[in-house]
Amino acid sequence: MTELLTGSQILCRVLREQGIDLLFGYPGGAIMPFYHALPEYPELRHVLVRHEQAAAHAADGYARASGRPGVCVATSGPGATNLVTGLATAHMDNTPVVAITGQVSRAMLGRDAFQETDIIGITQPITKHSILVEEVDELADAVREAIAVATEGRPGPVLVDVPKDVQTGKAEWGAGRGDAGAQGRRGAPFCDAATLRPSAAASDLDHAARLITAAERPLIMAGHGVILAEAYEELRQLAERTGIPVITTLLGISAFPESHPLHLGMPGMHGEVHVNRAIQQADLIIGVGLRFDDRVTGNLAAFARGARVIHLELDPSEVGKNVPVAVGLVGDARALLGALLQRVDRRECGAWRAEIASYVRPRPESYRGDLSPEAILRAIEEETGGRCTIVSDVGQHQMWVAKLYRYQRPNSHITSGGLGTMGFAVPAAMGVALARPDEPVWAISGDGGFQMNMQEIATMVQEGIPVKMAVFNNGYLGMVRQWQQFFHGRRYSATPIWSPDYVRLAEAYGIPGRRVETGAEVEDAVREALERPGPALVEFQIEQEANVFPMIPPGASLSEPIEAEPGRLVPA
Amino acid sequence: MSAGAQAVSVLIEDRMITLTRAVGLLRRRNYPVRSFAVGPTATPGLARLTIMIQSDPSTAERAVQHLQKMIGVREASALPAGGAVACEVALVKVRAPGSRYGELLDVLQLYRASVVDDSADAVIVEVSGSDAFVLSCLRALERFEILEVARSGAVALESGAGTGAASPNS
Numbered sequence: 072m073t074e075l076l077t078g079s080q081i082l083c084r085v086l087r088e089q090g091i092d093l094l095f096g097y098p099g100g101a102i103m104p105f106y107h108a109l110p111e112y113p114e115l116r117h118v119l120v121r122h123e124q125a126a127a128h129a130a131d132g133y134a135r136a137s138g139r140p141g142v143c144v145a146t147s148g149p150g151a152t153n154l155v156t157g158l159a160t161a162h163m164d165n166t167p168v169v170a171i172t173g174q175v176s177r178a179m180l181g182r183d184a185f186q187e188t189d190i191i192g193i194t195q196p197i198t199k200h201s202i203l204v205e206e207v208d209e210l211a212d213a214v215r216e217a218i219a220v221a222t223e224g225r226p227g228p229v230l231v232d233v234p235k236d237v238q239t240g241k242a243e244w245g246a247g248r249g250d251a252g253a254q255g256r257r258g259a260p261f262c263d264a265a266t267l268r269p270s271a272a273a274s275d276l277d278h279a280a281r282l283i284t285a286a287e288r289p290l291i292m293a294g295h296g297v298i299l300a301e302a303y304e305e306l307r308q309l310a311e312r313t314g315i316p317v318i319t320t321l322l323g324i325s326a327f328p329e330s331h332p333l334h335l336g337m338p339g340m341h342g343e344v345h346v347n348r349a350i351q352q353a354d355l356i357i358g359v360g361l362r363f364d365d366r367v368t369g370n371l372a373a374f375a376r377g378a379r380v381i382h383l384e385l386d387p388s389e390v391g392k393n394v395p396v397a398v399g400l401v402g403d404a405r406a407l408l409g410a411l412l413q414r415v416d417r418r419e420c421g422a423w424r425a426e427i428a429s430y431v432r433p434r435p436e437s438y439r440g441d442l443s444p445e446a447i448l449r450a451i452e453e454e455t456g457g458r459c460t461i462v463s464d465v466g467q468h469q470m471w472v473a474k475l476y477r478y479q480r481p482n483s484h485i486t487s488g489g490l491g492t493m494g495f496a497v498p499a500a501m502g503v504a505l506a507r508p509d510e511p512v513w514a515i516s517g518d519g520g521f522q523m524n525m526q527e528i529a530t531m532v533q534e535g536i537p538v539k540m541a542v543f544n545n546g547y548l549g550m551v552r553q554w555q556q557f558f559h560g561r562r563y564s565a566t567p568i569w570s571p572d573y574v575r576l577a578e579a580y581g582i583p584g585r586r587v588e589t590g591a592e593v594e595d596a597v598r599e600a601l602e603r604p605g606p607a608l609v610e611f612q613i614e615q616e617a618n619v620f621p622m623i624p625p626g627a628s629l630s631e632p633i634e635a636e637p638g639r640l641v642p643a
Numbered sequence: 644m645s646a647g648a649q650a651v652s653v654l655i656e657d658r659m660i661t662l663t664r665a666v667g668l669l670r671r672r673n674y675p676v677r678s679f680a681v682g683p684t685a686t687p688g689l690a691r692l693t694i695m696i697q698s699d700p701s702t703a704e705r706a707v708q709h710l711q712k713m714i715g716v717r718e719a720s721a722l723p724a725g726g727a728v729a730c731e732v733a734l735v736k737v738r739a740p741g742s743r744y745g746e747l748l749d750v751l752q753l754y755r756a757s758v759v760d761d762s763a764d765a766v767i768v769e770v771s772g773s774d775a776f777v778l779s780c781l782r783a784l785e786r787f788e789i790l791e792v793a794r795s796g797a798v799a800l801e802s803g804a805g806t807g808a809a810s811p812n813s
Contacts, residue, residue, distance in 0.1 A: 195664055196671045200714040203660070220714060388708035 073243040078207040078233065079108035081244055082171070083115055085211040089218045091142050092116060093133065093505060095126035099146025100186055102173030104238035118501070118534050121526040123150050125498035127157020128524070130168045132502030135485050136460060138301070140167040140221050141502055147173045148186030151232075152193065156492060159197040161228040163489025164322060165299065167221040168228040169214075170194075176236040177205065191232055199227030207240035225386045226299060272410075279357075279381045279398045280414035286355035288423045289315045290378075292338065292367075295322035295488070296360015296385060296404045303327070303481045305408035306359065312412065314420040316427060318346055320361050322488040325478035335427065339367040340623045341470040345430035347621075347629040352426070353378040360384065360404040363393040364489070373628030383407045432621075432634065441590035444471035444543065447611050450597040451513055451541070452476055459511040460485060460503050464496035464520035467549035470619040472515050494523030500538045501531060511539055511601055518544040518570045528580045531606040539600045540608045544570055545615045553618050557633065558625075573610040583607040648677055648695045648774065649703035650729050650799035653710055654718040657683060657690040661715035665692055668713065674698070674706050678796030680731070689717065693729075693798045695774075700724070722801050729799035732771040736791040737784055738764065747787060754780040765790055 076084065082105055086094075095118045098106040109117060120126045123145040130141030145151050151172040161168040175184040191201045200220045202213045210233065217229040283289060297306050306327055310317050316335045317327045327334055336343045338350055347369075350356065356378045361367070363382075368374040371393060379397035382390050383404055390399035400407050434445075448471065451459070457479050463472040463486040478484050485503060487495040500514035521542045531538055543549075552566040577584020583603045587596045587610065600607035621632035655661045662681060669676050677695040684691050696703050703721040710719040722729075739747045751757065751768060754776070760767035770780045774797060781792065 191660065192663070195667050201660075386712070388705060388712060392705070 073245040075241050076244045077104065077108060078204075078210050078238040078240050078242065079104045080111065081207070081210050081242060082214065082233065082238070083108050083112040084244060085214045086142065087112060087114060089140075089215065091140065091218075094118065094142050094144050095120055095129040095133075095502065096144030096171075097123050097126060097146070097150060099148075099150045099173065101147035101175055101235045102144060102150070102171075102233075102238075103146075104235060105144070105171070105173065105233070117144075118505070118530065118536075120498065120530050122524065123153035124157050124494070125501070125524055125527045125530065127154045127168065127170065128160065128492075128495050128498035129502035129505075130170075131157060131161045131164075131166050132462065132485060132499030133506045134161070134166045134168055134226075134502070135164075135499075136482070136503040136506035139506075140169050140218050142169045142171065144171045145173070146186065147175055147190070147235075148188050150186075151190040152188055154230075155193060155197065156490075156494075158194055158228045158230065160487050160490045160492045160495060162197045162199065164295065164487065165226050166228070167218075167226040169217050169221050170198075170228060170230040171214075172230060172232050173238070174203070174232045174234040177234045178236070180234065190230065194230050197228070198230050199225075201230040201232065203232045204234070204237050206242075207237050208242040210237060210242070211244070275398050275400055276407075276410050276414055279400060279411060282355055282379060282381060282397060283313060283315075283357065283411075283415050284418065286379075288349075288353045288377075288426075289313070289355040289357065289420065290335075290349055290353045291315050291317045291357045291359065292320065292350075292361060293317055293323040293326045293359050294320045294361025295326075296383075297323055297326035298360075298482050300360065300385075300404035300406075301481070302359070302403075302405035302408050305405050305412060307331070309408050309412050309415070313415055313418050314424070315357070316349065316420070316424060318342075318350070320364075320367055320488075321473055321486065323361060324473055325480065325482055325484040328479045329477040330479060333424075337473055338629070339364075339369065340625075341474070341619050341621065342623075342629075343474070344432045344621050344632055344634065345427055347623070347632065348430045349427045350375050350378070351628075351630050355379050355381070357381045358383065358394075359408065362389045365393075368393065368629070369623045369631075370626055370628040373630065375629075383411075442587065442593065442611060442613055443590070444468065444613060444617070445475045446590050446593050447541065447543070447597075447613075448472065448475040450594045454594065454597045454601055455511055455513075457483075459483070459513055460507055462486065462496045462500040462503055462512060462514045464514075464516035465491045465493045465550075466517045466520060467545075467553065467617070467619050468515055468517045468543040470550075471543075493517075493520040496520060497524045497538070497540060498527050498530075500540075501527060501534075501536045504536050504538050511537075513539045513541060515541045515543065517549055518542055518546065519548045519568055522568075522570065525576070528577075528582065528606060528608070532580055532582060535605065537605045537607075540606065541600075542570075542573060542608070542610045543613050544573070544610050545613050545617065546570070547615060549617070550619070552616070553622075556616070556618070557622070570610075573608060577608040584610070586610045586612065588612050647699075648697050648797075649700055649724070650722040650727055650797065651694040651696055651703055651706055651710070652718075652720055652722055652799060652801070653692040653694065653716060654684065654689055655692055656715040656717070657688050658715065661713075662690070662692065664713055664715065665710060668709055669694065669706065672706070672709060674702065678731070678794075680796035680798050682798070691798070693796070695729070695797050695799075720801075722799055726803075727799050727801045729774070729797040730772055731774065731777055731797040732769065732795040733777045733781065734759070734793045735768045735770065735781065735784055735789060736765050737768055738788040738790055739766070743787065750780075750783045750786075754783065756780060
């Protein structure tokens with residue numbers, strides 16, 4: 072039985088067929104036919120954002136929190152170009168985002184028509200794939216393919232560009248080629264989840280197991296791949312069976328419970344001294360679902376020189392890209408960890424763990440004081456009982472959020488790691504909140520990043536999205552200021568930043584707003600924000616020149632941390 | 644294949660967007676591309692892209708891994724040095740005075756090159772072979788006046804019955 076539908080109706084119907092029930096978007100000329108059809112499909116909830124960038128970040132946040140594809144919609148030209156930062160963010164952090172953009176009619180393509188941009192060309196290096204739909208009867212399969220590509224293997228964003236006359240054209244629903252058509256167009260199989268490459272499998276796993284057994288100072292480094300594969304249990308079992316301490320990268324945070332005795336902390340540029348020192352002293356590093364990014368390794372030539380590396384990774388092009396590996400195991404983190412678990416002997420790493428414990432340094436003074444980042448994060452942890460998701464922005468607060476909260480539950484920390492997108496937290500938290508309606512979601516930003524996308528408070532109010540927003544206000548673009556202080560002779564060029572009165576801003580949007588100026592108010596303010604229904608805003612006026620310690624200077628090795636204000640002694 | 648150049652052979656969907664993506668990937672990842680050539684294959688809808696990368700084999704292998712991830716790429720492999728043939732075509736527009744035409748023909752014979760266009764004021768010479776062979780022919784032609792050169796970039800195939808699909812790289 073076939074039905075004649077418009078392209079727009081097909082678009083809505085195929086989204087439903089693929090299990091999509093939420094869209095973040097913004098209408099405009101070239102996508103109007105789609106928006107005309109949308110009310111016929113009330114099971115597709117549409118969230119009207121205030122800027123298309125927010126639609127992409129919200130779809131990203133939804134995808135990270137739910138494990139399902141996040142969908143954003145924009146019109147051609149400026150609507151589509153506004154998605155770019157969000158797509159690049161999703162691309163760097165491997166999240167399944169599908170962007171649907173309107174495009175000028177086919178007859179106008181290439182003529183510099185009103186609101187025409189080559190969005191396929193623009194987004195080519197920042198999407199996993201993109202499709203220009205040239206015929207209305209190809210539309211359904213294009214969307215099916217987009218969702219399949221976005222979610223399969225190493226996830227990533229996919230863009231579907233739909234000319235206006237394809238949206239208005241008609242085709243028969245049900246006569247499509249179905250999934251087979253989409254499958255046929257895909258190229259070489261790319262890392263089928265849970266499939267080990269036959270040449271890699273048994274002998275390499277055995278080799279890896281032997282290295283693990285023989286190592287005296289082994290470490291596990293867990294990255295985003297553990298979260299994407301939901302390999303929490305396998306990771307924990309491997310650690311417990313072998314006694315190997317676990318490091319979590321920025322995007323690997325919450326892949327392993329932080330109260331666990333084997334949890335070490337975050338490595339890299341702002342990693343704790345004992346974590347980086349352990350890496351430098353290690354004789355074996357088991358990297359799981361990470362790409363050994365430069366923020367993790369510091370100077371590559373001096374990274375873990377005594378360590379052999381076992382790299383468990385879904386994408387074969389990552390193995391050996393930055394760090395030479397002794398064994399590369401290509402496949403899904405969960406499957407690989409499970410296979411390793413079968414092969415490793417039970418052991419302890421007591422002496423090694425005691426040695427690492429002796430590296431631990433007292434927490435630097437910059438965190439202390441009355442209204443410290445530590446106090447704020449402790450209050451959020453205590454007031455929520457740890458039952459919340461924290462979405463951070465980019466900058467100093469991002470590092471504090473990463474380090475000063477004990478993440479116990481899987482995937483409870485969400486941030487823009489690879490691209491480092493300021494302005495991410497507020498819109499991404501909207502997506503997270505819609506994916507997790509049963510728990511509080513905190514968007515924590517600095518005063519800089521918050522002002523990049525604070526317009527989305529209006530979206531939260533209109534759509535009833537209860538994001539709790541915390542602004543760490545130090546009057547500076549703090550991380551840049553810190554670099555200026557350390558490496559640019561304290562020349563604070565363009566880093567002092569004025570903020571509006573956030574309490575009155577909240578008032579203007581009709582949401583609770585509170586300014587916190589002393590440590591004594593912190594807990595009460597956090598509690599109040601949690602108790603009031605709907606979105607809420609809390610501004611914390613923190614120490615203006617607080618720094619993130621320790622810090623590995625850019626280009627230096629992990630063995631050269633700055634541990635205190637230049638010229639001051641490390642606190643005893 | 645000239646020293647240090649690795650041939651990467653890629654079967655792609657014969658569409659502009661796929662070609663743009665493949666070339667864009669090589670640019671973005673900063674591969675030292677010396678030439679590329681693209682043309683149809685025996686299978687309708689599939690084109691072969693041959694890329695010469697001036698690098699060591701491991702760089703070529705990494706390029707293959709990145710290309711293999713692209714939608715629209717059916718197959719990509721780094722051809723084994725010594726186990727593949729590569730050749731290219733050059734068209735060379737040469738001006739030789741009538742008095743030296745015989746000398747020009749001698750050079751062409753040496754390189755199995757032929758005159759494909761013979762105008763009053765210049766000839767166009769076609770020569771094909773390995774990169775080194777074509778370069779050597781160009782050098783030999785320099786004793787005349789070379790007006791213009793068009794080179795196709797190398798195409799390459801693995802020796803033997805292997806078709807790339809069975810190579811350890813794919």
